[in-house]
């Protein structure tokens with residue numbers, strides 16, 4: 001008989017036992033997992049926890065503001081926001097290989113953390129919102145040979161020099177269970193119900209080279225798409241919906257002008273744990289409304305396509 005209230009109490013005891021009176025740094029990604037982990041750990045050890053939110057410039061529209069409001073406003077949890085857009089964009093320049101992007105972003109995250117840890121006088125533990133599916137997908141393909149599909153940047157070792165141990169209270173949970181735990185901990189519904197967002201952020205939704213300009217274009221298209229989904233009352237029926245900016249330009253016409261701009265792909269899937277997924281079958285009217293708005297309102301995009309690939313054989317993210 002296993003309930004979230006029991007899980008909460010058990011984990012709080014475990015965290016206290018593991019951490020003692022030492023300090024913990026928690027990395028927030030803007031997503032549900034790290035937020036739930038942080039709130040749980042804060043309940044266990046209070047002010048021994050400092051949260052760090054790295055704004056790597058790969059966030060969704062308004063994401064930073066929402067995190068600041070939740071942590072500073074709602075919970076009063078100590079939060080350091082690091083402005084790291086420039087260094088991430090610099091490091092990503094010229095990088096096109098998906099695994100290379102993930103590896104750079106993961107490593108740079110650790111660098112930023114290490115610097116922040118030093119600034120607050122050191123921390124003994126690093127907390128992360130790693131879930132069970134993250135653990136398995138980074139290790140092997142279920143039932144198949146041992147192959148890394150994607151390096152999830154929040155899984156795996158820390159550099160030895162850091163001398164920090166990991167606190168990962170959600171390692172046994174699936175996403176739907178994390179949401180239940182979030183509710184149990186009193187996180188606002190709007191936050192608990194948010195679609196998952198990957199640690200490497202928009203970088204893995206921009207195949208090819210990532211730049212600030214491309215991130216800005218993608219953020220706008222993504223925001224319009226999600227606004228339409230919310231307006232249609234479909235947000236909660238969908239596991240994850242997002243826009244992808246392709247490094248492909250196509251010819252179009254707007255008024256009397258020829259355009260030559262990027263293709264934007266829209267993705268929406270249903271799933272219970274992210275391990276498998278089906279495409280969400282929007283009606284044609286909905287999709288054409290999104291396409292029209294995105295092309296009219298976002299400079300840099302002149303064509304919109306819908307991704308009809310389930311998982312498997314596709315993955316949810318494009319990289």
Ligand code: XMP
Nearest residue numbers: 151152153196197198199200274315316317
């Ligand atoms: P894929 O693309 O592998 O994604 O089908 C499955 C789920 O995991 C999310 N995802 C990530 N989450 N760090 C994360 O925290 C990552 O590096 C990462 N890569 C993918 C993805 O958004 C989906 O929900």
